[in-house]
Amino acid sequence: MSALPRSLPDAHPSATLAEFASTLQFDDIPAAVVRRAEDLLLDTLGSILAGAGSRAVQTIGRYASTMGPAQGPAEVLIDRRGTTPLFAAMVNAAAAHVVEQDDVHNGSVFHPAAVVFPPALAVAQALGASGRDLLTASVAGYEVGIRAGEYLGRSHYKIFHTTGTVGTLAAAVTVGRLLGLDPARMLHALGSAGTQAAGLWEFLRDAADSKQLHTAKAAADGLTAAYLAQDGFTGAQRILEGKQGMAAGMSTDADPSRLTDRLGERWALAETSFKFHASCRHTHPAADALLALMRDHGLKADDLAEVDAQVHQGAIDVLGPVVNPTTVHQSKFSMGTVLALIAREGRAGLAEFDAALHDAEVARLRERVRMSFDAEVDEAYPQRWIGKVSVRTTDGRILSARVDEPKGDPGNTLSRGEIEDKAMRLGTYAGAATEAEMRALIDQVWRLAELPRVGRLLPT
Amino acid sequence: MSALPRSLPDAHPSATLAEFASTLQFDDIPAAVVRRAEDLLLDTLGSILAGAGSRAVQTIGRYASTMGPAQGPAEVLIDRRGTTPLFAAMVNAAAAHVVEQDDVHNGSVFHPAAVVFPPALAVAQALGASGRDLLTASVAGYEVGIRAGEYLGRSHYKIFHTTGTVGTLAAAVTVGRLLGLDPARMLHALGSAGTQAAGLWEFLRDAADSKQLHTAKAAADGLTAAYLAQDGFTGAQRILEGKQGMAAGMSTDADPSRLTDRLGERWALAETSFKFHASCRHTHPAADALLALMRDHGLKADDLAEVDAQVHQGAIDVLGPVVNPTTVHQSKFSMGTVLALIAREGRAGLAEFDAALHDAEVARLRERVRMSFDAEVDEAYPQRWIGKVSVRTTDGRILSARVDEPKGDPGNTLSRGEIEDKAMRLGTYAGAATEAEMRALIDQVWRLAELPRVGRLLPT
Numbered sequence: 001m002s003a004l005p006r007s008l009p010d011a012h013p014s015a016t017l018a019e020f021a022s023t024l025q026f027d028d029i030p031a032a033v034v035r036r037a038e039d040l041l042l043d044t045l046g047s048i049l050a051g052a053g054s055r056a057v058q059t060i061g062r063y064a065s066t067m068g069p070a071q072g073p074a075e076v077l078i079d080r081r082g083t084t085p086l087f088a089a090m091v092n093a094a095a096a097h098v099v100e101q102d103d104v105h106n107g108s109v110f111h112p113a114a115v116v117f118p119p120a121l122a123v124a125q126a127l128g129a130s131g132r133d134l135l136t137a138s139v140a141g142y143e144v145g146i147r148a149g150e151y152l153g154r155s156h157y158k159i160f161h162t163t164g165t166v167g168t169l170a171a172a173v174t175v176g177r178l179l180g181l182d183p184a185r186m187l188h189a190l191g192s193a194g195t196q197a198a199g200l201w202e203f204l205r206d207a208a209d210s211k212q213l214h215t216a217k218a219a220a221d222g223l224t225a226a227y228l229a230q231d232g233f234t235g236a237q238r239i240l241e242g243k244q245g246m247a248a249g250m251s252t253d254a255d256p257s258r259l260t261d262r263l264g265e266r267w268a269l270a271e272t273s274f275k276f277h278a279s280c281r282h283t284h285p286a287a288d289a290l291l292a293l294m295r296d297h298g299l300k301a302d303d304l305a306e307v308d309a310q311v312h313q314g315a316i317d318v319l320g321p322v323v324n325p326t327t328v329h330q331s332k333f334s335m336g337t338v339l340a341l342i343a344r345e346g347r348a349g350l351a352e353f354d355a356a357l358h359d360a361e362v363a364r365l366r367e368r369v370r371m372s373f374d375a376e377v378d379e380a381y382p383q384r385w386i387g388k389v390s391v392r393t394t395d396g397r398i399l400s401a402r403v404d405e406p407k408g409d410p411g412n413t414l415s416r417g418e419i420e421d422k423a424m425r426l427g428t429y430a431g432a433a434t435e436a437e438m439r440a441l442i443d444q445v446w447r448l449a450e451l452p453r454v455g456r457l458l459p460t
Numbered sequence: 461m462s463a464l465p466r467s468l469p470d471a472h473p474s475a476t477l478a479e480f481a482s483t484l485q486f487d488d489i490p491a492a493v494v495r496r497a498e499d500l501l502l503d504t505l506g507s508i509l510a511g512a513g514s515r516a517v518q519t520i521g522r523y524a525s526t527m528g529p530a531q532g533p534a535e536v537l538i539d540r541r542g543t544t545p546l547f548a549a550m551v552n553a554a555a556a557h558v559v560e561q562d563d564v565h566n567g568s569v570f571h572p573a574a575v576v577f578p579p580a581l582a583v584a585q586a587l588g589a590s591g592r593d594l595l596t597a598s599v600a601g602y603e604v605g606i607r608a609g610e611y612l613g614r615s616h617y618k619i620f621h622t623t624g625t626v627g628t629l630a631a632a633v634t635v636g637r638l639l640g641l642d643p644a645r646m647l648h649a650l651g652s653a654g655t656q657a658a659g660l661w662e663f664l665r666d667a668a669d670s671k672q673l674h675t676a677k678a679a680a681d682g683l684t685a686a687y688l689a690q691d692g693f694t695g696a697q698r699i700l701e702g703k704q705g706m707a708a709g710m711s712t713d714a715d716p717s718r719l720t721d722r723l724g725e726r727w728a729l730a731e732t733s734f735k736f737h738a739s740c741r742h743t744h745p746a747a748d749a750l751l752a753l754m755r756d757h758g759l760k761a762d763d764l765a766e767v768d769a770q771v772h773q774g775a776i777d778v779l780g781p782v783v784n785p786t787t788v789h790q791s792k793f794s795m796g797t798v799l800a801l802i803a804r805e806g807r808a809g810l811a812e813f814d815a816a817l818h819d820a821e822v823a824r825l826r827e828r829v830r831m832s833f834d835a836e837v838d839e840a841y842p843q844r845w846i847g848k849v850s851v852r853t854t855d856g857r858i859l860s861a862r863v864d865e866p867k868g869d870p871g872n873t874l875s876r877g878e879i880e881d882k883a884m885r886l887g888t889y890a891g892a893a894t895e896a897e898m899r900a901l902i903d904q905v906w907r908l909a910e911l912p913r914v915g916r917l918l919p920t
C-alpha cells in the first residue's frame with residue numbers, strides 16, 4: 001500500500017465521496033438507518049429468490065457456471081451453488097430486479113438494493129466479514145450511489161438505465177468498504193467503476209432481457225473495480241465530474257451540489273421505498289385506499305357493487321389502455337385486476353397475479369372498477385402519491401377512503417412483520433426456498449448486526 | 461433455437477451488420493485480406509507477450525486467477541495458465557494494448573486487434589475451432605467494429621475511448637461468429653454488447669491504468685454478450701441507431717451511412733496500420749525518412765552533425781515540449797531520442813528505448829536533432845503523414861530524404877519478414893517467450909488457415 005498516498009490531495013466531489021465511503025464506521029450510522037438496511041437486505045433476498053424461475057436469470061446463471069469456478073465461498077442463492085464472489089454477485093444481482101419487487105429511490109430513479117446487496121453478500125461470505133461490516137458497506141454503497149444518480153439527473157435517465165450505470169459505482173463502493181480500501185484506493189475504485197458504467201434503455205422497445213444484464217454487470221463490474229483497486233490498479237480521480245468523465249459523457253443537467261449533499265447527516269438509504277404490491281406503482285395508492293376502506297368497514301369482495309379509483313392523469317395514461325389483460329405482466333397494469341385482488345385476497349402479490357389471469361371471479365370484480373381523474377391527487381403528484389377510492393356497496397352505501405402516502409414510501413413504510421411476510425411470499429414464490437428455510441434466513445438477517453462472520457444463508 | 465426467428469424482420473443497420481457477421485464465410489474473404497488478418501494476429505500475439513511485464517496487466521491477471529477457474533482450455537499467454545475463455549480473453553486483451561504496438565484504424569480511431577484477437581483465440585481454443593473459423597470470425601469483428609467506430613464519429617471519441625466502447629461490439633461479433641450464431645442471435649449479441657459498452661478518457665488526466673481495463677472489459681463483455689445470445693438471451697434490436705441506443709447516448713455526429721458502408725466489398729481490416737517504431741506516431745514519418753537517407757547514403761550515426769526533421773504543426777505541439785526526457789515513456793515522445801536510435805540502432809523498438817534513457821551517446825545524438833515546421837507536410841496532414849528530413853554530415857554534405865507514407869500504413873505496410881522480426885522482438889521483450897517458442901508460434905500463425913483445430917500457442 002506504500003506506493004499510494006494515504007490522504008487525498010484535495011477535496012473534489014469524487015474524492016469526498018471516496019473518503020466518506022472509506023472511513024464510514026458502523027457506529028456513525030443511526031440505529032434506525034441500520035434497521036432499515038436490514039429491512040432492505042431481507043427484502044432483496046426475497047426478490048432474488050423470487051427471480052429464480054426467470055429465463056433471463058437462469059441464462060446468466062448458466063453462463064456463470066460455464067465461465068466461473070464450480071466451487072467457492074460465495075452463494076448463488078437461486079441454485080445454492082458456491083463460487084467466487086464475482087459470479088455470485090453477478091447471478092444474484094440479475095435475479096434481484098426481475099420480479100420488480102426491489103426498492104426504489106424516487107429522487108435518483110435508482111434501484112440500489114439490486115446492485116448493492118448481491119456484491120455485499122458475496123464478498124462478505126468470501127472474506128468471512130462480520131454482519132456489521134456488511135451493513136456498513138451497504139450503507140456506503142447506498143449513500144454514494146443515490147447521490148451519483150441525483151447528480152447525473154433526468155437527462156441521464158432519458159437514455160441510460162441509472163441502476164446499471166450508477167449501480168457500478170454503488171457496487172464498487174460497497175465492495176471497496178468490505179475490502180477495507182483506504183480513501184486513495186477507494187477513489188481509484190470509483191474511477192475504475194465509472195469508466196465501466198453502462199446500460200442503455202434501448203432494450204425496452206423490444207422487451208429484451210437487458211435489465212437483468214444491467215444489474216448483473218453493475219454488481220460484477222463494481223466488484224471488479226474494487227478488487228483491482230485493492231491490488232494497486234489506478235483509476236481516474238474525477239470520474240464523475242471530470243471533463244471527460246461520466247457527467248461530461250452521459251448527462252446535460254448534472255448538478256454537482258447533489259454529489260456530496262449532507263454526507264453523513266442525510267441518510268439517503270432511509271429515503272428509499274419498498275414495493276408492497278407486485279403491480280405497477282401507479283396502482284398502489286388506490287390499492288392502499290381500498291384496503292383501508294374494506295378493513296374499516298368490514299367489507300368482503302362480494303359487498304362491492306362499484307369501485308371508483310380517483311387518480312392522477314399519469315395513472316390514466318399508463319393504466320387506461322389495459323382493459324382486458326391477456327398476460328400476467330399486463331394484469332399488473334390493470335387497475336381492475338389489482339383492486340379485484342385487493343378486495344378478494346387482501347393483497348396483490350406475485351402468486352395472486354399468477355392465479356388471477358384466468359379467474360372468472362377476478363374478471364367479474366374487475367368489471368366493477370373504474371378510474372376517474374382527481375384534481376387534488378393530480379396536483380400533489382409526483383411529490384406525493386395520494387390514494388383515493390369511492391365504493392358503492394351492494395346494500396347501497398357510498399363509502400370512501402384515502403391514504404396520503406402509499407404503502408412502502410418512507411412516511412408509510414412496512415413494519416417488520418409486513419417485511420417478513422413479503423419476504424416469505426417472495427422467497428417461496430418460485431420454490432427457491434421452503435418456508436422453514438425462509439424462517440431461518442429471516443432470523444439470520446435480524447441477527448446480522450451481531451454476527452461475527454457472515455456465512456451461507458441457505459442450506460446446501 | 462426454435463423460439464427465435466431465423467430471418468430478421470427488416471434490414472435496419474444493426475440487423476444488416478448482424479446478418480453480415482453471421483453469414484460471412486472464409487471463402488468470401490479475399491486472400492489478401494486473410495493474409496493481412498494473419499499478419500495482424502501475429503502482430504497482436506507479439507504485443508500481448510510484450511505486455512507481460514506491465515503492472516496493470518499483471519494486476520488484471522491476478523484478478524482473473526482470484527475469480528476464475530484455475531484450469532481450462534483457453535490460454536493466458538502472459539503466464540501460460542489455462543482457464544475459461546472469459547478470463548483468457550480478459551487478460552490477453554489487457555496485455556495487447558499496453559506497449560502501444562498494436563494496430564490502429566485511422567478513420568475510426570479504433571484499435572481493433574487488441575479486442576478482436578484475444579477473444580477469438582480464447583474461444584477458438586475452447587471450442588476446438590479451425591484456423592479458418594478463427595480468421596473468419598476475426599474479420600467479421602474488424603468489419604463491424606471499424607464501421608461502428610466510424611459511425612459514432614469524432615464527438616464520441618472526445619469523451620469515450622472508442623476501443624473500449626466499440627471494442628465490445630467487435631468482440632461480441634467475433635465470438636458470435638465462432639459460436640455460429642444465426643443472424644437473429646447475432647443481433648441479440650450486438651444488443652447485449654452495446655448496452656455494456658463503456659470507457660471514458662478521464663483517466664488520461666491522471667495517467668491511470670484504465671486503458672488496460674477498457675480493452676480487457678471490451679473483450680470480456682463482448683464475449684459475454686455472445687455466449688448469452690447463444691443461450692437465448694435477448695438484446696435490443698437497434699442498439700447502435702435506436703432512440704435510446706449508443707449514438708443517442710454517446711455521440712452527436714453519428715453518420716448512419718458509415719455503419720454498413722460497402723459491407724462485403726470494402727475490407728476495413730486491410731485499412732489498418734501497423735505500428736513499426738515503439739514511439740509516438742508523430743515521430744514515425746521523420747524516422748522512416750532518416751532511415752531511408754542513412755541507407756541510401758551509407759551513413760553511420762557518427763556521420764551526422766545535424767538533423768532537421770521537417771514536420772507538421774501537430775508534431776511540434778506534442779513533441780516540442782520534450783527536450784530532456786526523464787522516463788522511458790517520455791523518451792518515446794522525444795524526436796531527438798527517436799532519431800538517435802534510428803541513426804545508431806537502425807530501429808526504435810521497446811528494447812532500444814529501455815536501454816537509451818541513460819545512454820550518453822544517445823543524449824549526444826539527441827542534441828543534434830531539431831524540428832522545423834514544413835508547410836507541405838502540414839497541409840497534407842492528417843490524410844497523409846509525409847516524412848521529411850535534412851541532414852548535415854560531419855564531412856559537410858547536406859542531404860535530404862522523404863517518405864510519403866510512414867512505415868506500417870496500408871500503402872507502406874510491413875513485409876512478412878518485418879512482421880516476424882517485430883513479433884520476435886516483442887515476444888521476447890519481457891521474457892514471456894523464448895526465441896524458439898516465438899519461431900514455433902510464428903510458424904503456427906502462418907499455417908493457421910490449414911489448421912483443423914486451434915490449440916495452445918505456447919508450451920506449458
